[in-house]
Amino acid sequence: MMARKLATTEGKAAGQRPAESVHLLKLRVGPFCLCLRTGPIRGLVDGGEIVSVARETGLRGLAWWDGALLPVTDLAPLLRLPEAATTSGKHGVVVGCGDGAICFMVDEVLDLVEVPVDAVMVLPAMVSRAVAVPGIDSVVLLDRAVLVVDPIEMLGEDGIKGLLKAVVKAGGQDGAATELGLGDG
Amino acid sequence: MPASADDGARATSGVGPLRLGRRPAVGSIAGPPAVDLRLLAFSLNEEWYALDASDVQSIEPLPEITPIPWAPEWLMGVFNLRGAIVPVVDARPLLGIGERDPQGDGLLVIFRWDDGAAALRVDAVDEIYEVAGSSLESALAVPGRRRAGLLLGQVGIRDRLVGVINARSLVKALLEG
Numbered sequence: 358m359m360a361r362k363l364a365t366t367e368g369k370a371a372g373q374r375p376a377e378s379v380h381l382l383k384l385r386v387g388p389f390c391l392c393l394r395t396g397p398i399r400g401l402v403d404g405g406e407i408v409s410v411a412r413e414t415g416l417r418g419l420a421w422w423d424g425a426l427l428p429v430t431d432l433a434p435l436l437r438l439p440e441a442a443t444t445s446g447k448h449g450v451v452v453g454c455g456d457g458a459i460c461f462m463v464d465e466v467l468d469l470v471e472v473p474v475d476a477v478m479v480l481p482a483m484v485s486r487a488v489a490v491p492g493i494d495s496v497v498l499l500d501r502a503v504l505v506v507d508p509i510e511m512l513g514e515d516g517i518k519g520l521l522k523a524v525v526k527a528g529g530q531d532g533a534a535t536e537l538g539l540g541d542g
Numbered sequence: 543m544p545a546s547a548d549d550g551a552r553a554t555s556g557v558g559p560l561r562l563g564r565r566p567a568v569g570s571i572a573g574p575p576a577v578d579l580r581l582l583a584f585s586l587n588e589e590w591y592a593l594d595a596s597d598v599q600s601i602e603p604l605p606e607i608t609p610i611p612w613a614p615e616w617l618m619g620v621f622n623l624r625g626a627i628v629p630v631v632d633a634r635p636l637l638g639i640g641e642r643d644p645q646g647d648g649l650l651v652i653f654r655w656d657d658g659a660a661a662l663r664v665d666a667v668d669e670i671y672e673v674a675g676s677s678l679e680s681a682l683a684v685p686g687r688r689r690a691g692l693l694l695g696q697v698g699i700r701d702r703l704v705g706v707i708n709a710r711s712l713v714k715a716l717l718e719g
Contacts, residue, residue: 436611438611480627481657484610484620484629488612493610501606502608502622502627504608
């Protein structure tokens with residue numbers, strides 16, 4: 358299986374590194390270079406492992422991950438990117454959500470970085486007030502300022518419910534939501 | 543464009559310490575007028591604007607700007623200013639003087655407002671001028687432009703009409719959409 362788990366890396370990091378550092382997965386979606394905190398990330402999935410389904414709202418496909426069925430969705434629409442702005446997402450990032458997980462497709466996975474906690478800063482008040490989108494609230498200083506986002510927060514409760522409905526509709530499995538463990542997301 | 547050298551003032555053609563321009567001859571009849579305002583003049587799409595110099599922190603070269611998803615048109619993104627994250631504002635859409643040009647050259651004027659610092663993207667920076675408060679006139683209303691409330695007024699400097707931007711009103715207008 359091409360999928361890779363990141364939990365071990367994170368576990369090692371937690372055991373060996375001082376608490377003053379934070380681990381981030383750097384990736385690209387269209388023109389945006391972003392970071393995700395590695396804590397909720399379960400692993401990476403190659404695009405070839407995704408089973409496409411008839412496109413339902415927000416649902417791109419399904420993936421088996423660690424014995425569970427995962428909904429796969431694109432990160433690009435959550436960033437308000439038109440479909441043409443991306444290379445249609447070739448890599449999946451599996452992010453924990455409740456007892457389950459969701460796979461977010463991105464264009465590139467660039468790097469795993471470790472930075473001091475104080476390198477991650479809250480976005481300036483002007484930006485927070487102007488953008489006001491949950492999950493977009495931090496930035497990290499790498500070679501340049503890079504946004505730190507939380508895709509689960511960006512998806513929101515309604516987005517998660519919509520994905521589950523789409524999974525059920527696409528797969529015809531009434532028990533899919535329970536199996537995914539996202540029902541209480 | 544930087545100031546011409548015919549009046550002896552030194553122009554600030556780019557990044558560097560703010561320089562004090564020669565006092566303009568506005569309203570000067572008997573002796574120099576009382577100085578109430580110190581204005582940093584800059585150009586935006588071939589028009590001239592100014593900020594109160596006391597609100598200006600520094601002038602910076604245009605850096606690599608990090609775009610923000612869901613950002614309104616006026617918010618170009620953020621950048622790292624010596625360890626601080628600063629939002630970059632393009633006021634052109636709000637002032638009604640053209641579209642945003644994300645690839646263009648320019649400078650950033652870092653100014654302070656109530657909740658911190660922000661950067662205003664400008665085409666070029668001129669100088670700081672000392673201006674008598676009495677020379678500040680009400681800004682002319684221009685059809686199709688939303689200027690009322692954004693400008694403190696306008697003042698004549700070296701044959702130019704310079705719109706004086708109220709930094710706090712600008713930010714307020716931006717955030718209120």
